[in-house]
Amino acid sequence: GAVVSQHPSRVICKSGTSVKIECRSLDFQATTMFWYRQFPKQSLMLMATSNEGSKATYEQGVEKDKFLINHASLTLSTLTVTSAHPEDSSFYICSALESLGGYEQYFGPGTRLTVT
Amino acid sequence: GDSVTQMEGPVTLSEEAFLTINCTYTATGYPSLFWYVQYPGEGLQLLLKATKADDKGSNKGFEATYRKETTSFHLEKGSVQVSDSAVYFCALSETGGYNKLIFGAGTRLAVHP
Numbered sequence: 001g002a003v004v005s006q007h008p009s010r011v012i013c014k015s016g017t018s019v020k021i022e023c024r025s026l027d028f029q030a031t032t033m034f035w036y037r038q039f040p041k042q043s044l045m046l047m048a049t050s051n052e053g054s055k056a057t058y059e060q061g062v063e064k065d066k067f068l069i070n071h072a073s074l075t076l077s078t079l080t081v082t083s084a085h086p087e088d089s090s091f092y093i094c095s096a097l098e099s100l101g102g103y104e105q106y107f108g109p110g111t112r113l114t115v116t
Numbered sequence: 117g118d119s120v121t122q123m124e125g126p127v128t129l130s131e132e133a134f135l136t137i138n139c140t141y142t143a144t145g146y147p148s149l150f151w152y153v154q155y156p157g158e159g160l161q162l163l164l165k166a167t168k169a170d171d172k173g174s175n176k177g178f179e180a181t182y183r184k185e186t187t188s189f190h191l192e193k194g195s196v197q198v199s200d201s202a203v204y205f206c207a208l209s210e211t212g213g214y215n216k217l218i219f220g221a222g223t224r225l226a227v228h229p
Binding site: 004049109 | 120152158159162216218
């Protein structure tokens with residue numbers, strides 16, 4: 001099946017710094033990618049939908065100036081957490097929409113962000 | 117708004133036991149329903165799906181039936197294996213899965229020999 005990677009898998013950063021997380025579709029092109037956030041023992045919550053070549057669409061309550069999304073190519077979307085705070089610590093998961101085989105989302109393994 | 121509720125885990129079973137993980141949903145329309153599985157260190161993978169009432173999704177011995185009358189999509193397997201140990205997520209989408217997915221909290225399954 002289609003493969004989606006995320007980098008890094010884990011990152012620790014200091015409060016006030018910015019962190020970039022990459023999401024890549026390795027063997028297919030994805031015009032649409034999604035970014036989810038998962039709190040411990042809770043479900044994945046969609047943060048934003050990323051479309052190649054256009055601005056991301058953010059879910060209600062997600063600060064777009066804090067969570068910057070760039071989908072510059074058909075295989076890469078990035079999420080930058082700006083001016084990170086401890087409450088941003090979470091598990092971030094991306095998915096990429098494969099449209100040729102029937103519109104299935106393929107998920108990356110996730111990135112654990114810890115802000116100290 | 118739409119939501120998904122699934123049974124809390126962890127669920128611990130012996131090999132060859134019968135598995136049921138309950139999932140119920142709330143939706144304004146007629147959503148598609150999904151079960152995803154996440155093995156340790158890997159991304160979520162689609163296990164099965166159903167797009168309309170009374171549809172049965174099945175894969176790898178797992179089954180789930182879309183029950184509109186009870187708004188449920190319970191996951192079942194007749195005989196689990198150690199390799200089935202993973203976290204299982206129930207989800208719905210109002211747009212067939214090519215847009216927003218709404219997930220349940222996930223249920224961890226541990227199968228012992």
